[in-house]
Every structure is written in C-alpha cells, then in structure tokens.
Amino acid sequence: MPAGPRASYTPAMGFASDYTACVLSENFDDARRLFAGALMEVHAAHLVMLAERGIVTRDQAHRLGAALRDIESRDLGAVAYEGRFEDLFGYVNALLADLVGADLAGRLHTARSRNDIDMTMYRMRQREWLLQVLTAVVDLRGHLLDIAARQGHLLLIAHTHGQPAQPTTVAHYLLGVVEQLERDTTRLLAAFETTNRSPLGACAITGTGFPIDRDLTAALLGFSGPTGNTYGSIATADYLLEGVNAVAVALVGLGRVVQEWLAWAGVELGWLRLGDGFVQTSSIMPQKRNPVALEHARALASKAVGQAHAVTLVVHNTPYADVVDTEDDLQPLVFSVYHDGTRAVRLVAAAMASAEFIGATADLAVPPHGVTSTELADTLVREHGLAFATAHRLAARLVAAQSEGSAERPGALLARIATKTLGRPIDYSDERLAEILGAGHFVAVRETLGGPAAPVTARAMAESRQRLASDMAMAQALRDKLASARDTLRERSGAL
Numbered sequence: 001m002p003a004g005p006r007a008s009y010t011p012a013m014g015f016a017s018d019y020t021a022c023v024l025s026e027n028f029d030d031a032r033r034l035f036a037g038a039l040m041e042v043h044a045a046h047l048v049m050l051a052e053r054g055i056v057t058r059d060q061a062h063r064l065g066a067a068l069r070d071i072e073s074r075d076l077g078a079v080a081y082e083g084r085f086e087d088l089f090g091y092v093n094a095l096l097a098d099l100v101g102a103d104l105a106g107r108l109h110t111a112r113s114r115n116d117i118d119m120t121m122y123r124m125r126q127r128e129w130l131l132q133v134l135t136a137v138v139d140l141r142g143h144l145l146d147i148a149a150r151q152g153h154l155l156l157i158a159h160t161h162g163q164p165a166q167p168t169t170v171a172h173y174l175l176g177v178v179e180q181l182e183r184d185t186t187r188l189l190a191a192f193e194t195t196n197r198s199p200l201g202a203c204a205i206t207g208t209g210f211p212i213d214r215d216l217t218a219a220l221l222g223f224s225g226p227t228g229n230t231y232g233s234i235a236t237a238d239y240l241l242e243g244v245n246a247v248a249v250a251l252v253g254l255g256r257v258v259q260e261w262l263a264w265a266g267v268e269l270g271w272l273r274l275g276d277g278f279v280q281t282s283s284i285m286p287q288k289r290n291p292v293a294l295e296h297a298r299a300l301a302s303k304a305v306g307q308a309h310a311v312t313l314v315v316h317n318t319p320y321a322d323v324v325d326t327e328d329d330l331q332p333l334v335f336s337v338y339h340d341g342t343r344a345v346r347l348v349a350a351a352m353a354s355a356e357f358i359g360a361t362a363d364l365a366v367p368p369h370g371v372t373s374t375e376l377a378d379t380l381v382r383e384h385g386l387a388f389a390t391a392h393r394l395a396a397r398l399v400a401a402q403s404e405g406s407a408e409r410p411g412a413l414l415a416r417i418a419t420k421t422l423g424r425p426i427d428y429s430d431e432r433l434a435e436i437l438g439a440g441h442f443v444a445v446r447e448t449l450g451g452p453a454a455p456v457t458a459r460a461m462a463e464s465r466q467r468l469a470s471d472m473a474m475a476q477a478l479r480d481k482l483a484s485a486r487d488t489l490r491e492r493s494g495a496l
Helices: 017-034 036-052 058-072 088-100 102-107 114-151 170-195 214-220 230-235 238-264 292-315 331-353 373-384 388-403 410-422 430-436 439-444 454-494
Strands: 155-160 163-169
Touching: 017 036, 017 088, 017 331, 036 058, 036 088, 036 114, 036 214, 036 454, 058 088, 058 102, 058 454, 088 102, 114 170, 114 230, 114 238, 114 331, 114 454, 155 170, 155 439, 163 170, 163 439, 170 238, 170 454, 214 454, 238 292, 238 331, 292 331, 373 388, 373 430, 373 439, 388 410, 410 430
Parallel strands: none
Antiparallel strands: 155 163
C-alpha cells in the first residue's frame, strides 16, 4: 500500500494533536473497518448515475471508474492512520486525485455531500447487520420447533411467581417461545424495510439542482427506493433507533428464556441437559457440568441491550440536523449492538440444537404441589353446577389438607370438606379423583386456542413451520437482492 498521496485534499495536520489522537485517528480506524466497502460502492453507484445523466462525460466516467477499481483492489481495511487526512473519505479522495488529477477527481463529488454519503453507508451496513440477527433468530426458531416435534409430549410443571403452577408440555412451552421469536422476526423485517431506503442525492440537506436520478443509485445499491424529504434524509435517526431497539426487544425476550433454562439445567431441577460441547467442568470439582454457553449468551445479550440503550441515549435531545452525535462516534456502538446480539442468538441456537428436555418427574401420575387443582375446580363447576369461586375454595382446602399430611383417603376427604363447606357431600371415588387430578388429563382437556392439548400444539407447530419457511425464504430473498444489486453495480461500473 502506498504511503498516501502528497496533495489534493486538505490534510488534518492543521488540527490539534489531541483532537487528532482522541477523535480523528479512532474514527478513521472505525471507518476503514466498518465502511470501506460501502464507501466504494457508493462512489461507484454515484459515478454510474452521473454518467447516465450526462453530468460527467463518458471519457471522464471511464477514467474515474478505472481509478475507483484500482483503489478498491487495495486493502483499505488495513490502512494505518497517518494524521494526513481528516477521514477515510478524504483519504480515498486523495488517492483518486493522485490517480486522475484533482480536477477530474473533484467531478465525482458533483451533486452529493459527505452527509448523504455517510447516511447511505450507515443504512447499507445496518441492513446487513439486521439480516445477520434475523438469520440467527430464524435458525433458533427452527431448532426449537425440532425439539418440540421430538420431545413435545414431555410434561413440565410451569411456574408463576417462582412457584409450581400447572402442568404443561415441552411443546406448549416452546411454542410460546417460538411465537415470541416470530414477533421478533416481524420487528426485524420492519426495521430492515425502514432502513433499506437510500439517502444518496439528498446532498448536504436540500438536494441539488443537477438532474440526478435517485431511483437509479438506490437500485444500484440494493435499496427498495430512495428516502423522501431531503432534510429528513440527513437529519433523521429513527431508522437507526428502530433497528437497534428491535434487536434489544428480541434479546430481552430471549434473555428471560435463557435465565429460565439456566435454572432448569441445574441438578436441583434437571429439566434441561445441554450437549457436551456447550458445558465446562471445574478446575477443582470433577462433578461439575456447568452450562456456560447459556451464561455467555446471557452476558452477550445483556451487553447488546445496554449498548442499544446507549445508542438511544446518545441520540436523545440532539438537534434535528446533521450532527456528529449520530455519525462517526456512534456507529461503532451501533455495530456492537448487532455484533453481540447476533453472537448471543447464534450461541443459544447452537446450544439448543443438541439440548434435551427432561420431564419434570417420571410421569406426573401423582402431581405434586396441587398443580392440577384448577381442573378439580373446573370439574366441580361442570359436573355439580357450583360457582367457580366456591369450587376454587373446595379444591384449595383439599390441597391444603393433603399438604398438611392428612392420611384420609382423597375421595372421603373431599366429601368431608364439601359437607362442611356446602352442607352436602360431593362423592368421587379415589380412582375418579386421581383421574381428574392427573397431569395427562389436565393437559388433554385444555384444547383452548393456544393451549397445551396435543391436537392444539400439533396444529400450532404446523403453522409455525409454515411461518418459518416463509420467513426463511424472505430472508434469503433479501440477501439475494443485495447480492444481485452488488453484481449489477459491478457490471455497470465496469462498463464505464
């Protein structure tokens, strides 16, 4: 890589050394790492448009295109900051001037500004980062549906407020998680569409008097179309906030699930077992099987959520204008939200691909903690015409008496409690009462939409499979569109 051009762009050496060290050097390194490729694509698309509209001649476009391809062939991502140029944009402009002369190099900047260039680059990269998170979320959905199909019949005791509540199944539980991830997918796709609009051509803030074609540059860069108002194209940051907060919502939801799985993976419950490749032992305690992969995922998710909040805080109460608060200093933080968020979701997906759920007890034939007592109350309402509140009291007193160690047979105990409460007995045989209170029966009768009964969860899994296939196809179509646009741009640029 050459040491750098000797002239043609205002050097940064006029800036104070502390400013250069604390800001310009850091920002240059971030830009070359995150945006070098996007910058060169913006240059190429703008040049194709200028030539198409006759704003530069064919000969000028040919010479500029050849120079841009020369620069693009160099490893811009490895350039060290020398303090000679303000930013990566200036460095590339200087390289261009050295190759074709300052006058011709300057013609590339007709009808644009660093403002719209920057905003275009940011959106180009954010849409890629959104697709990475989206792909990880879709993959996780697939793994959870696979587990639901394989182990969905297993019974679990659902908890509320940290206490045993009611029996359910692995399928019912996981479908709740999958539905949440489906909504996350919808939010991420919406954020992608908001982001995928091109600000190029908005210039500094009011557009230009040149006859540019914003639709053409938008298409060449893979956008759905151009942004609208040129002022808003430069000033707005809502697309940025929508993206990082869609990721944050997904990670908060997933973090709650991971927290629960970590409890389930403990030996006290033992409801979840991770594959051997996702656990670690202790350097001193040979028996340990620590579910550290999920702990790392929890930490990464929390880190990304914190970064998303930091992005919002940086943008909060800034002027509705072109300000650096939303630009060079912020973009590495935006990248970190997506980077750590993608790592968290991918890690959970990978860990769960080989994980196994284990039933809460062998068969829950005798459910503990009165977790099926709601069904006893429901049965008393259906079969004896009681008000639910009354039936609730009877069931609660039965559970309380049994938990206190009553040796009385269940049927006789219920009859005595009913007589004391209602003035008349309710007679059930021990066998019938055991059937009513059975965990399998509890699940089977709950055929409510969204409930845990096997026919209901089977239909829900089929519907989720269809949504998964649709979302996978959508994500692939978006990736293909970006790749196709890149190919088209390369072809159009190469033909100049």
